[in-house]
Amino acid sequence: MSKDLRGTLIGLLGAENVKEHVSMSSVTTFRAGGPADFLCTPVSEEQIRALAAFLQEAHIPYLVIGNGSNLLVRDGGIRGVVLQLGSRFSAVTAQEPEDGRDGAFLTAQAGAKLSAVGHEAQMRALSGFEFACGIPGSVGGAVRMNAGAYGAEIKDILCCARVLMPDGQVKTCSPQDLQLSYRHSALDENGGMVLSATFRLRCGDPEQIRARMAELAEKRRSRQPLEFPSAGSTFKRPKGYFAGKLIMDAGLKGLSVGGAQVSEKHAGFVINRGGATAADIEALIGEVQNRVFALTGVKLEPEVKIVGERE
Numbered sequence: 001m002s003k004d005l006r007g008t009l010i011g012l013l014g015a016e017n018v019k020e021h022v023s024m025s026s027v028t029t030f031r032a033g034g035p036a037d038f039l040c041t042p043v044s045e046e047q048i049r050a051l052a053a054f055l056q057e058a059h060i061p062y063l064v065i066g067n068g069s070n071l072l073v074r075d076g077g078i079r080g081v082v083l084q085l086g087s088r089f090s091a092v093t094a095q096e097p098e099d100g101r102d103g104a105f106l107t108a109q110a111g112a113k114l115s116a117v118g119h120e121a122q123m124r125a126l127s128g129f130e131f132a133c134g135i136p137g138s139v140g141g142a143v144r145m146n147a148g149a150y151g152a153e154i155k156d157i158l159c160c161a162r163v164l165m166p167d168g169q170v171k172t173c174s175p176q177d178l179q180l181s182y183r184h185s186a187l188d189e190n191g192g193m194v195l196s197a198t199f200r201l202r203c204g205d206p207e208q209i210r211a212r213m214a215e216l217a218e219k220r221r222s223r224q225p226l227e228f229p230s231a232g233s234t235f236k237r238p239k240g241y242f243a244g245k246l247i248m249d250a251g252l253k254g255l256s257v258g259g260a261q262v263s264e265k266h267a268g269f270v271i272n273r274g275g276a277t278a279a280d281i282e283a284l285i286g287e288v289q290n291r292v293f294a295l296t297g298v299k300l301e302p303e304v305k306i307v308g309e310r311e
């Protein structure tokens with residue numbers, strides 16, 4: 001089965017774009033997790049569509065990933081196919097608005113990094129993307145998560161996204177279609193895959209845009225444990241609270257399970273201090289949830305997507 005599948009995947013994508021038994025620690029920012037049976041990196045929309053159609057038809061499970069910066073893959077890994085939309089699916093183009101209004105649209109393929117889109121916006125003197133350029137994700141992952149920071153979120157600038165639905169149709173979805181809300185989109189439920197997204201940005205001063213990006217990058221460096229692997233904020237913000245503050249007030253900074261630790265620098269981050277297994281990280285997440293709940297009655301919900309098989 002695995003040999004047949006390998007042959008079919010190579011036939012669809014070329015041998016250089018199909019790898020077998022790939023450790024998910026190499027494609028996720030937590031640097032933990034077991035192997036994927038296959039890691040496929042399609043280079044064009046045609047390849048993505050052909051691959052998805054084949055996998056659907058053959059009932060082979062698949063997981064689409066971007067930069068792996070919001071994922072915890074369990075140690076048993078992922079059966080089936082991981083479809084990574086990465087650097088080879090990352091073009092960014094600009095279009096003038098037809099209504100004559102100020103600004104422009106930027107359209108980015110799903111694998112484009114948010115930092116690259118931010119850079120393109122700055123080069124073109126377009127403002128509105130500054131909040132997102134320090135988030136270490138891809139455009140596809142950011143739309144799926146409705147990523148946000150410093151008072152803004154993808155929802156505020158998204159004009160539309162082209163989405164490959166499980167039935168093989170490509171739909172142009174508005175933000176309303178995508179039902180973007182706090183770290184959630186309808187893609188969580190409908191299984192759609194973002195192929196590209198178009199953002200509406202306004203004219204700005206390139207120097208001011210650059211300065212704002214630098215200011216936010218400095219904020220991240222000084223407050224977040226960027227020197228350790230993590231998936232960013234581990235928990236969603238519970239209504240009326242801040243997850244990091246609840247965890248800090250519960251005295252959990254520095255709490256460890258194996259190589260996983262609640263960051264001493266920012267209690268909202270679980271970090272991999274070195275050699276953490278996904279089981280360590282998941283156990284620590286559970287421990288933090290239990291202790292915070294026992295003390296405050298607040299249920300912390302992971303923002304990080306936990307996927308894959310237990311060992």
Ligand SMILES: Cc1cc2nc3c(=O)[nH]c(=O)nc-3n(C[C@H](O)[C@H](O)[C@H](O)COP(=O)(O)OP(=O)(O)OC[C@H]3O[C@@H](n4cnc5c(N)ncnc54)[C@H](O)[C@@H]3O)c2cc1C
Pocket residue numbers: 029063064065066067068069070071085110134135136137138139140141142143144145146147148149187192193194195224226230231232233305
């Ligand atoms: C140091 C650090 C700081 C962070 N700061 C922030 C922050 O300020 N704000 C914030 O919101 N997040 C933050 N994050 C989390 C993360 O970067 C974002 O959630 C980001 O949007 C995830 O993008 P990704 O490409 O890495 O997605 P992945 O981690 O690869 O995937 C995340 C989810 O999206 C799905 N997905 C990926 N690509 C697609 C696609 N093309 N179509 C459909 N679904 C897809 C995956 O299946 C998965 O369910 C941070 C993470 C780190 C490590």
